[in-house]
Amino acid sequence: MRILMVEDDPAIAGPLEEGLTREGFTVQAAATGRAALAAEGYDLVLLDLGLPDIDGHVVCREIRQQSSVPIIVVTARSDEIDRVTLLELGADDYVVKPFGFRELVARIRAVLRRSEGVTQANGPESIGPLVLDLRTHEVIFSGQEVTLTPKEFDLLACLAEDPGAVRTRDQIMSKVWDEHWWGSTKTLDVHLASLRKKLDAEFIETVRGVGFRLAGEDSGQEDPGNKESKPT
Numbered sequence: 001m002r003i004l005m006v007e008d009d010p011a012i013a014g015p016l017e018e019g020l021t022r023e024g025f026t027v028q029a030a031a032t033g034r035a036a037l038a039a040e041g042y043d044l045v046l047l048d049l050g051l052p053d054i055d056g057h058v059v060c061r062e063i064r065q066q067s068s069v070p071i072i073v074v075t076a077r078s079d080e081i082d083r084v085t086l087l088e089l090g091a092d093d094y095v096v097k098p099f100g101f102r103e104l105v106a107r108i109r110a111v112l113r114r115s116e117g118v119t120q121a122n123g124p125e126s127i128g129p130l131v132l133d134l135r136t137h138e139v140i141f142s143g144q145e146v147t148l149t150p151k152e153f154d155l156l157a158c159l160a161e162d163p164g165a166v167r168t169r170d171q172i173m174s175k176v177w178d179e180h181w182w183g184s185t186k187t188l189d190v191h192l193a194s195l196r197k198k199l200d201a202e203f204i205e206t207v208r209g210v211g212f213r214l215a216g217e218d219s220g221q222e223d224p225g226n227k228e229s230k231p232t
Helices: 011-024 033-038 056-066 078-091 101-119 150-158 169-177 188-199
Strands: 001-004 026-030 042-046 071-075 094-095 125-127 128-134 138-141 145-148 202-209 211-214
Touching: 001 011, 001 033, 011 026, 011 145, 042 056, 042 101, 056 071, 056 078, 056 150, 071 101, 078 150, 078 188, 078 202, 094 101, 128 211, 150 169, 150 211, 169 188, 169 211
Parallel strands: 001 026, 001 042, 042 071, 071 094
Antiparallel strands: 125 128, 128 138, 138 145, 202 211
């Protein structure tokens, strides 16, 4: 697998490239945001935020607009809001400096496994007004094509595996993010809110005290006291 490593500090970039190469990855190094945006032919981006020319948030957003390739952000900023912002911009995961090399490799492999799983899946599938193609990542809702970030797509695909069935927060976090996820689950709420805006607030239901599900054909017959059809 080919990794685009975006890191401007040679003291970090050199050993990291050597370590990743020993793990079997092909590493393409970029020391600036411009070099990262000009790069091609990679399977995953390892993106440091502290770049000398372009803010890492901008680089993350630009890469995501061009490609659905997985992005892991490396940041020294531990503020939770900053992390949620990165995930909203399309990052698939993040690690906070200082980090252990084994942890980083584990996160890289986990993100790649999830990405490969989606790529190899069958499609398309129709669920009421939704048409979801797991192979091409195409989403059509009520006849209109919808553009989703990779994490929004993975979240929708998770719920679509069994339409009408309730997925708990823990099940979703384990499936869409990582079974060893240690960050805040607020990122799930952020992505759900974004999905509801792009699709329909009533299509993704909150089952109070349990979790979330896609609205089924008989969902209108449920006791409205047992669910919230729209987030606050």
